[in-house]
Amino acid sequence: MKPVKVGLLGLGTVGTGVVRIVEGHQEDLSSQVGSPITIERIAVKHLEKYRSVNVDQSKLTEDPWAVIRDPEIDVIVEVMGGIEQTKTYILEALERGKHIVTANKDLMALHGAEILAKAQEKQCDVFYEASVAGGIPIIRTLIEGFSSDRIMKIMGIVNGTTNFILTKMSQEGASYEDVLAEAQELGYAEADPTSDVEGLDAARKMAILGTLGFRTNVELQDVSVKGISQVTKEDIAYAKRLGYEMKLLGIAERQDDEFSISVQPTMVRKGHPIAAVNGVFNAVYVYGEAVGETMFYGAGAGEMPTATSVVADLVAVIKNLKLGVNGLKAIVPYKPKKLKTDEQIMYKNFILLHVDDKAGVLAQITQVFAQYNVSLESVVQQPNEHNPDAEIIIVTHNASKASMDEVLNHFEGLEVIRRIKSVYRVEG
Amino acid sequence: MKPVKVGLLGLGTVGTGVVRIVEGHQEDLSSQVGSPITIERIAVKHLEKYRSVNVDQSKLTEDPWAVIRDPEIDVIVEVMGGIEQTKTYILEALERGKHIVTANKDLMALHGAEILAKAQEKQCDVFYEASVAGGIPIIRTLIEGFSSDRIMKIMGIVNGTTNFILTKMSQEGASYEDVLAEAQELGYAEADPTSDVEGLDAARKMAILGTLGFRTNVELQDVSVKGISQVTKEDIAYAKRLGYEMKLLGIAERQDDEFSISVQPTMVRKGHPIAAVNGVFNAVYVYGEAVGETMFYGAGAGEMPTATSVVADLVAVIKNLKLGVNGLKAIVPYKPKKLKTDEQIMYKNFILLHVDDKAGVLAQITQVFAQYNVSLESVVQQPNEHNPDAEIIIVTHNASKASMDEVLNHFEGLEVIRRIKSVYRVEG
Structure with missing residues (x-):
């Protein structure tokens, strides 16, 4: 059966893994998709670099456009990284009806919406499993x-x-x-x-x-x-x-x-x-x-885990290709965006304060929490090992970010507080 | 848009969850699949039972065949359990070109190959995500x-x-x-x-x-x-x-x-x-x-987690239905089956023995392991708290199942061993 031809942008860590898996698992992969998968061309930074994987030198090019414009290539696998320039490659590949598999979180986080819209217009797949948490699907x-x-x-x-x-x-x-x-x-x-x-x-x-x-x-x-x-x-x-x-x-x-x-x-x-x-x-x-x-x-990273996700995406693209349904299962965000306000964002907090070691300080501090309606799960006061201050360790119940900001602001102006040492969100 | 019609076999715990999700998440679901999803008929054991979920009484029937033979129904969701009788329902539904979503591990473990073969013949989907580990995809x-x-x-x-x-x-x-x-x-x-x-x-x-x-x-x-x-x-x-x-x-x-x-x-x-x-x-x-x-x-179980997987499968079936690709992505096992022999199955073992509390016993026992080439990671002998025997606790290195069987057999005939108290596989 006619092989599916893949163009690879980048032959660094992940790209090398992709070549290893596509070649090493060729039998398993072609059983799944119904035809061989060939890596047809590879864009690299330097032609003459040592590679830990065997690739036919004639497939290499230093010009990504040569890969993108190759009419033989069905799918582009982008593992070169980069944002703006890479975006132009991807958009042009989509324009030419090529499907995309990418591991590029920066690109997808910054320009995902634009890329997915172009993919939808061209009925192309854009898969990006490897962009988040490497080998975890x-x-x-x-x-x-x-x-x-x-x-x-x-x-x-x-x-x-x-x-x-x-x-x-x-x-x-x-x-x-x-x-x-x-x-x-x-x-x-x-x-x-x-x-x-x-x-x-x-x-x-x-x-x-x-x-x-x-x-x-x-x-x-x-x-x-x-x-x-x-x-x-x-x-x-x-x-x-x-x-x-x-x-x-x-x-x-x-x-x-x-x-x-x-x-x-x-x-x-x-x-x-x-x-x-x-x-x-x-x-x-x-x-x-x-x-x-x-x-x-x-x-979450590494050559082979990340390449596993890239090649799993490649298998999915090729299955869709065989069925003629590329681009038809795209998930387009359809809900209007409503961000929570600081009043609505609720969580527990850990706060470590260095305070004057004298009577009434704890009362003064807990009073501030009460004033802004932040209730406390635990409060511990203890001497500080390294200096004459006392330490107060507080864990709050769920409190709004807005209230906590007010509490911390108020603390800044409170003379008995020498230092707001640490503030952390608490979960679980 | 014309709704997709679903027939439900079973309205127990999971069936109830399916109704809840299909109704409660209707907007989200129909945005994904491009049309409403209707649960058209439901086969139940007893028409007159109290239900914790609102269902139109006229949709209920005590006859599963009435659901399977309903020409309006596109997809059968089987959450009634059972094996032989249920298999006949499923095969007949496939014969009629209906797609199947099932949560039935017994059915799939025992008759999966036959069901999947029929599905392939009829170009139907059979999805069974909920059959293993409930809500985990x-x-x-x-x-x-x-x-x-x-x-x-x-x-x-x-x-x-x-x-x-x-x-x-x-x-x-x-x-x-x-x-x-x-x-x-x-x-x-x-x-x-x-x-x-x-x-x-x-x-x-x-x-x-x-x-x-x-x-x-x-x-x-x-x-x-x-x-x-x-x-x-x-x-x-x-x-x-x-x-x-x-x-x-x-x-x-x-x-x-x-x-x-x-x-x-x-x-x-x-x-x-x-x-x-x-x-x-x-x-x-x-x-x-x-x-x-x-x-x-x-x-791994429970009404809503299991129903989540069932309805996710239903969404997948309906997407395929819209694209006209049902049954085309089926995974048919293609590798010949080769089971390991007991000589090839290797793992670590924990063994607890009750033995005579006298000199030379430990030597005799470790000698048996050596005889069958089982090497040991740790051996502890200690007095038994409850009786005059001693206890010997052994953790082996990786050993073949065959060797371990021989060791344990040998132990049965060894007079100094009062009792082979426990033997467990060890992992991690």
Whole structure:
């Protein structure tokens, strides 16, 4: 049978994995789709680079346009990364009726709506399972597995670098700086780790998950983001003592038709399934109105896990191609976007204060919470080991973000409070 | 737009959930499939029963044939259970070109191959996501999410009743009999719990997962089965002391093209993601050659979780119906079936022996392991608290099932061994 011809943009880590799987599993793959799959052309940065996978040199080109404009090619697999330039490649490929598989979360988070609209116009498939949580088929699960349900909450550990750092800090009592340096040495963190540690990478993935979960067009600016660079080993020690693990959580939740999405270091109660997700692993916890609690766990990155998702998408595209139904199952967000206000966003908080060690301070502080209607789950006052202040550790009940902001504002002006040491969201 | 008409066989727990979701989420569902979905007729056991969900009395019938033969009906949702009689309904419905969604693991484990063959002949869909692990979309994940990968191992906690019992025994140090009685009172175990506690229910689900994971036709008789009724609270205490949790695990694994499938109480090392799955929850751990470790967690049963999967299948059938591609994406197992021999099945073992408390016994016992080439990870001898014997606790390295059978056989004839108290598979 006539082979399906694939053009590959990028032959880095993921691209190499794609070649390995398409070649290594050729028999399994062609049994499924009914014809061989050939990687016809590959756009690379440098023709002359050493490759850990065997590719016919004549398939390589340094010009992505040569791949996109090749009339023989049915499907473009984009694993080169990049945003603006890559977008022009993808749009042009769609214009030419080619289907797209991409692992590019940045592209999908920033320009997903435009790309999907063009795909719909051209009746092409655009699949992007690998863009979120590498090997975990979470996008399929949200689109198909839970098509019948109303997703109320998605919590994700969707960045392996930060989970590696927080896990190490927790298990070894090490400092953020030391573990970051180690992660950089091991290749788990980049030389410039900003996008990971400041939560931007996670925010992009959460925008994608939110769009699928809530069927509304979530944009990156809808995600409030805080990274882990301010998390100290003391904070993690407090978290553990209170029965929590510190995780960088993406949290998308809705009530009726209003939603909020955020990424922030969060204290997660031990016993919650997501609290036990350690190291570079990813997990996405989904709470559906009907299905209840579910969680999906696996490798969030790496050559082969990510390539697994890319090639699974490729199989899906080719099956659709054989059936002549490409582009007809696209999920277009159809719900109007309604963001929750700060009054509607509710969660528990952990607050650590350094205060003057004198009578009446605790009363003064709890009075502020009462004033803004924030009720407290627990309050502990103790001497500070390192200086003459006292420490007050507070866990609130669910409180609105607006009220908490007022409380913290009020604290800034309160003389007995030496320092608002830490504030974290609490889950589980 | 013309509504899609659905016939429902069964209005018990899951059927009621299906009605609730189809009615409660009608707007979301019809946005996805492009037309309303109507439950047109419902076959029930007793017309006059009280229902917790509002259904038009005129839709009810006590005759399943009336539903199956209704020419208006496009899709049959079978949630009545039963095997032989139900099979005749399903085959007749397929004969008439109706698509099938079923939650019936017994039917699919025993007659899946015949039903899927008829479906293929008639170009009909047969979807059965709800038959394994209730609300967890594991069947979709194996078929689509990991279509590109080679699944090497599937470990499942796929029976909520036994997981509830083992969790309670572990957490409360309670006996099997006491917890079973409690589970029966709570409605988590049936009056006749045999199918759950003896592992048959899990075996049926594992046959379905094995078929999908290995793309070969796994039959129920290929699954070796041992239940939990012999597990004592002492066994669980030993497991915990050694750092394991006792779980009823279904384990399907392959090497090259040979596979084995079993269900048995298994000691799972704490820290393995599946060891932390407690209560009535289900989880399926999948190890793929490329993707590595993944796990999928959620409710394994219950009205709404199971109905979520049923209705997700219904959405998939209706999308295919609109596209005219029903029955064209069926996964037909194409690999020849090669079962591992007992020489090829390898795992670790925990063995607890009661032995004469005298010199040389340990040497005699370890000599037997050496004779059959079973190497040991750890051996502990200690006095028995309750009688004059000594206890020997052994954990082996990976050993073949055949060798272990020989060791245990040899032990039967050894005078110094008073009793082979327990033998468990060890994982993680």
